[in-house]
Amino acid sequence: MAYRLRASKPFTAEFRAVAESQLSRAIRLLEDQPDTPHEAVHAARKRFKRLRALYRLVAPDAKTFRHRENARIRDVAKTLSAVRDATALIETVDYLATHAGSDDELAALKLASEALTVRRNRIAEEEHDLPAKITAASAACREAIAALEELDLxxxxxxxxxxxxxxxxxxxxxxxxxxxxxxxxxxxxxxxxxxxxxxxxxxxxxxxxxxxxxxxxxxxxxxxxxxxxxxxxxxxxxxxxxxxxxxxxxxxxxxxxxxxxxxxxxxxxxxxxxxxxxxxxxxxxxxxxxxxxxxxxxxxxxNARKQRKAKKKHKTSQPAAKESAPAA
The missing domain is CATH 1.20.120 (Four Helix Bundle (Hemerythrin (Met), subunit A))
Known part of the structure; x- marks a missing residue:
C-alpha cells in the first residue's frame, strides 16, 4: 500500500492499513534480507521513520497509543544502528571528496575513507548478536501490528x-x-x-x-x-x-x-x-x-462521499442491459 492516507476512506481504517503496510514491509526486509543483513536493516529503518511520522498524526486524540508505539519503534531502530551509522560515515567522507578543494585534500579524504572502512568492518565483525537483534525487531513489528487494533478514533x-x-x-x-x-x-x-x-x-x-x-x-x-x-x-x-x-x-x-x-x-x-x-x-x-x-x-x-453517492445513484438508474438475440 502506498504511503498515503485516502480521504475517501474512514480515517482509522486507512491509518491502520498504512501502518500495517510499513510494518509488514519492515518484517519482510529483515527476514528475507534480499541483499545483505546490513542493507536490510538500513531499508527497515526507513520504514520505521515513516511509521513514527504517521503516529504523530493521531497524537491529539490518541496520546497513549502514540507515545507507546512511537517508543516501541524508536527503540527497535536504535538496536539496529551500529553498522549502518559506521557506513554512513564512510559515505560522508566520500561525499566530501566530491567537493575537495585540492589534490592534497582529496588524498587526505581518501585515507580517511579507508580508515573508516576498516573501522566499519571491525564493528560488523564484532556485532555477533545482529541475528538476534533482527529477530527481536521482527517480533516487535508484529506486536506493533497487533496494537493497531486498539486504536479507536x-x-x-x-x-x-x-x-x-x-x-x-x-x-x-x-x-x-x-x-x-x-x-x-x-x-x-x-x-x-x-x-x-x-x-x-x-x-x-x-x-x-x-x-x-x-x-x-x-x-x-x-x-x-x-x-x-x-x-x-x-x-x-x-x-x-x-x-x-x-x-x-x-x-x-x-x-x-x-x-x-x-x-x-x-x-x-x-x-x-x-x-x-x-x-x-x-x-x-x-x-x-x-x-x-x-x-x-x-x-x-x-467530496469523496458525494462522488460515491453520485456513482451509486448513476449505477442504480441505468436500465438493465437487454439480452442478446441468439445467433441465427
Whole structure:
C-alpha cells in the first residue's frame, strides 16, 4: 500500500492499513534480507521513520497509543544502528571528496575513507548478536501490528480534520522553533532538530496529499531537497564528533587538518543553503497552514462521499442491459 492516507476512506481504517503496510514491509526486509543483513536493516529503518511520522498524526486524540508505539519503534531502530551509522560515515567522507578543494585534500579524504572502512568492518565483525537483534525487531513489528487494533478514533469529517490540523500545527511549530534557533546560533543540535522537523513535514505532505495533490507534491519536492541538504550537514556533524573523539584514526596531523578543513568548509556552505531553503519551505505560518489542512481535508472527505453517492445513484438508474438475440 502506498504511503498515503485516502480521504475517501474512514480515517482509522486507512491509518491502520498504512501502518500495517510499513510494518509488514519492515518484517519482510529483515527476514528475507534480499541483499545483505546490513542493507536490510538500513531499508527497515526507513520504514520505521515513516511509521513514527504517521503516529504523530493521531497524537491529539490518541496520546497513549502514540507515545507507546512511537517508543516501541524508536527503540527497535536504535538496536539496529551500529553498522549502518559506521557506513554512513564512510559515505560522508566520500561525499566530501566530491567537493575537495585540492589534490592534497582529496588524498587526505581518501585515507580517511579507508580508515573508516576498516573501522566499519571491525564493528560488523564484532556485532555477533545482529541475528538476534533482527529477530527481536521482527517480533516487535508484529506486536506493533497487533496494537493497531486498539486504536479507536472518531472518523467523522469534523473531528478527523481537527485532529490532523492539531498534529500539523504542532509539527510546524517545531520546525519554526528549530529554524529560529538556527538563525541565531550555529549549534549542530539546532540543525539536527530542523532536519528531523523537515523529515516529518515531508512525510506528512506525502500522507495527506489527497487534500491538494498538485500543491502538496510541489511542496514535498522542495522539502525533500531541504532534508537532503540537512542530512549531509548532520552527517558532517557526526563525523566531526568522531574526529574529535578519535583523531588518531585519521592519520598524521596534516591529514587530520585537511579532513577538518574540508568538513568546516562544506558544512558552512550547507548551512547557508539550508537556511535559505528552510525559510522558503516554512514561509507560511503554522496556524494558517494547519487551518488550511483542516479545511482541505474536510472538503476532501465530503467530496469523496458525494462522488460515491453520485456513482451509486448513476449505477442504480441505468436500465438493465437487454439480452442478446441468439445467433441465427
Amino acid at each position: 472518531d472518523d467523522r469529517p469534523g473531528p478527523t480534520a481537527k485532529r490532523l490540523a492539531k498534529a500539523w500545527k504542532k509539527q510546524r511549530e517545531k520546525a519554526d522553533t528549530a529554524l529560529a534557533a538556527c538563525d541565531s546560533q550555529s549549534d549542530a543540535e539546532h540543525y539536527h532538530e530542523l532536519r528531523k522537523a523537515g523529515q516529518a513535514y515531508w512525510m506528512h505532505l506525502s500522507l495527506l496529499r489527497d487534500a491538494w495533490p498538485s500543491a502538496m507534491l510541489a511542496k514535498q519536492q522542495k522539502t525533500k531537497e531541504l532534508v537532503d541538504i540537512l542530512g549531509h550537514e548532520h552527517d558532517l556533524s557526526v563525523l566531526t564528533g568522531l574526529v574529535n573523539e578519535s583523531p588518531d584514526l585519521f592519520g598524521d596531523s596534516d591529514t587530520l587538518a585537511r579532513v577538518l578543513g574540508a568538513i568546516i568548509a562544506r558544512q558552512q556552505a550547507l548551512r547557508q543553503e539550508a537556511l535559505e531553503r528552510a525559510h522558503e519551505v516554512f514561509s507560511e505560518t503554522a496556524e494558517r497552514e494547519s487551518d488550511l489542512i483542516a479545511t482541505l481535508w474536510h472538503e476532501a472527505i465530503i
